[in-house]
Amino acid sequence: MRSPIPILLLTLSLPMQANAQGTTVVEADRLVLAPGTVLEGNAARLAYRQGKVTAVGNEIPAAVLESAIRVKYSGTLVPGFVNPHSQLGLSADLGERIDAFTPSLQAVDAFDPFSETLEQQVRGGVAGIGLAPTSGNTFGGLAAVVTWDGEEGQVLAEVSYLKLAIVAESLDQSRFPTSRMGAADLIRSNLLMANHPLAGADPDHQVLKDVLAGSRKMAIHADSHAEISVALDLCAEFSIAPILIGCKELHDSIQRLAGSEVSVILSALSMESKQSQLNLPAELAEAGVAFSFMAEDAESLRLSAALAVHAGLSRDQALAAITSTPASQCGVDDLLGSLRVGNSASFCVFSGDPLDLTSKLIAVHIDGKAIALRGAKDEAR
């Protein structure tokens, strides 16, 4: 044997190697690549290199299998969760209430990479968070998608969807609009102006132009039935397929959404939620409407999915609501939401099915790097 020093260096630098050069193959009892695509038994393995998934299942070359670092977990491996709408505890910094029309403001400018809420969410299994402006403005601004790599926060997408709000929170008596009527007028007039050929190329209307052209998504926060109706009417006027956020009283409008491209971000379900809210996910799934959950922490996200399953939603659709659907709503489905080749190697491992609350979170990997769980000491894998 040659001198042990290179091997010693090799072993000492293992944690960094996993990211830098070598491939890591992770195995589990069950591997869920995407809701509906499950690998089991010997095929339940995934290879990643430099934070990106290189091969899955039986397609992993034997050579790679031999030379790679093998990690084995006993449990179910699922893609990391995606929380499509959160303020990460920065509500004060993300709301510019003075002017209700600020679509060009970017939430990423208020991002705090050392935020404790961010750290806790990621430690709980959330791989990506849609950092959105608050609902204090009619036109809040552009959301961003962020994550945490174990040391500090990282931005995955600087601009994602345009956040609007028509809830009571967005109405302020000290400035226009002070009523829902005024809010609807504000939205309509600005969208009309954006279409106008003589409209200025100011950044605000540029954003609206993108929305109208279809290259940028628009998300509206509306809770009550009236607010949801107004939002849908406005979007129908301009042929926009919005993302609806909140939607506590959506059950009356579900038929209207069926067959359209509208998707929904539901507020987190809890054990205190009304039965009508608990039944919403199953009804939306039946109508073929895509939906996801938003929450302020990882456990609430999982609890929402579990409560939806308890109320009749299928397990696949519940998992989609916290992985693939929010990833596509935020526009980061090439990175998160599923473990296809080329996606980020961000996943979490549970002792059983993650939708059964009896399962425990065993491991979280963000971009291939292991993250210590909440309460556990930081250790280099």
Added chain:
Amino acid sequence: MNPGKISPAERLAQLPKGLRNNVSDRSLPLGPQAKYTNPPMPSISQARGKRFRRSPRSFPLYLLASCLWLVPAKAQEPEADHNHDRQFAIRVGTLHPVSGPAIESGIILVEGHRISKIGKQGEVDIPEGAQIIDLPGTHAYPGFVDAMSGAFLQTRELKNSSVDGGTRIVDGLNPYDQISLGLVQAGVTTAHVSNRSEGIWRGLGTILRPRSTGFDPMAGKEEAGLGLRMTSGKAPRHILTRKKQLQAIGKSFEALEAYKEAFTKHEEASEEYDEKFAAYLKYHATKKDDEAEPEKKKSDEGEATDKQRRGRRGAGRRGGGRRGEGRRGRPEGKKPPAKQPKPEDEEKAAKPEEKPEAKGENKPADSKDEQAEKAPERPKFPKAPKKDPAKEALLAVQDGTLRLRIEAHRPDEIRAAISLARTQKIQHTVLEFATAAGAFPEELADAGIPVLLSAVDASSARIYGVEDRTTLAAQLTEAGVPIAFTSGGSNRRSQHLPMLAAIACGHGLSEEIALRAITLTPAEILGIADQVGSLAAGKFADIVISSGPLLQSDSRILRVFSGGDLQFEAN
């Protein structure tokens, strides 16, 4: 008989019986046919002395017959009688008795309202004529026990500042509360309802059995626990302020000794009074006989004194009998007392104003040899102390009849609760929430105090200074403290008890203990483990049938039996 013309006798016969007596039909011939004639109207002076009947003779019979409808409403299920003999068997996929290991291909035999036997299919004989319910592939669990529920409470009770230790919560429940009616659908068959009011003493909680149409109070458990709020709430307050509050609570128990003493003293005083008064009466009765003087008194007064004396023996509180007694005691010839004593003042004790007079007057008349000693004094009637329901509740807590349920969150609050239980030697103390107890669970274990948990899910909010509440259940169980998962007073949360158990499992608790924490452990904590909490012979037939293992998210509850009655069936 002429057709078309009715004879008076026939007409009389057509009348209702009661009216016949008062018929004043002048066409009635007075003869053997007409036995009843209108009696002549008596004059006023005659009526005074006699009874004048206006109503038919059979009126009392009608009155009695109409009163038979007033059957007192029973608290228990009115179908109790004809369901008492029913027998049926339920065949399930897996039986989870909780008091024992799970049984595959299980069967439960129900007789009346109770379980008569459980076991494996084929090993248990099904009695003849018993209905068989086949539910293959399902899982059977005992009905859940929610030990800290807010079911059927009226919301204004929660903020009612007049709630104190003696308020009976069972008296203020609303059986039509919509959300509470969903409890039995979610499998909760027994619930301890308590108040979450803002005051220190929270009233007497009750144990009831929810139904699909209301609830039944559990027999003998209408007052099951006294609530005590030993916390200053979520808003942070200085520790010295909290300490003062906790000390004030301890003082409530100090007044109990004096209270109990007042009652024992009153009892002794009453006995003494009875003896002395008997002697007093005897003395004056013999004295009166000896003097053989007819007493001149009005007949109604004499009747009044007799009645009053009799009344006093019975009710013990009328002080108006002195009038007659005073007179009796006085020898004949002396003038009556200067002022007339006030009639029946129940609150005042017997005034001794007549006593000196009576005494003084007795002295000269005391000329007998047998009664050489002084005449016995008129004893003073002892005033009964007022019963205080709040103090009665505290006494029951000390006896062990009532459980003391203390809500405490912060470490100093929990420790104050433990020390209160110890110093006052309270037999059954139960801690509610105990949020910060994860740091010192052995203290609770040593004191033998069980804990009712509610918030087992993780939350980013740092409530009561505790960062992580998820590991509390596991830490307490490890130290040997019995725990139960409850709704914490929220009716919506009551419908997710299995999910609470599942969350606790996800944070380290074993599935067996988690399941027990929503069934048998709360039953034991409430003291009703002989009636509910597990599938065992002799207990109530409270059965929850689930489509899969209860702690799995996609298991639905298919049927719920409460006391053998089907309360919910999923479609």
